[in-house]
Amino acid sequence: MSQAPKRKTSKSKRNMRRAHDFLTPVLSSTCPNCGASVLSHHVCRECGYYRGRKLLNTKEA
Numbered sequence: 193m194s195q196a197p198k199r200k201t202s203k204s205k206r207n208m209r210r211a212h213d214f215l216t217p218v219l220s221s222t223c224p225n226c227g228a229s230v231l232s233h234h235v236c237r238e239c240g241y242y243r244g245r246k247l248l249n250t251k252e253a
């Protein structure tokens with residue numbers, strides 16, 4: 193018994209489904225220390241802080 197979709201999703205339907213994707217950007221959090229965009233649960237690349245502690249040595253340090 194085949195589980196494949198009977199019809200290919202049209203460009204229109206595919207694009208309609210993706211129309212809301214932009215509402216939650218990948219870079220959704222900001223560093224509380226310097227305000228730069230950072231990936232959540234990642235060390236800030238700008239200042240090296242994560243969860244209130246300095247974990248990386250940056251050029252300004």
Ligand SMILES: [Zn+2]
Pocket residue numbers: 223224225226227228236237238239240241
């Ligand atoms: Zn930062």
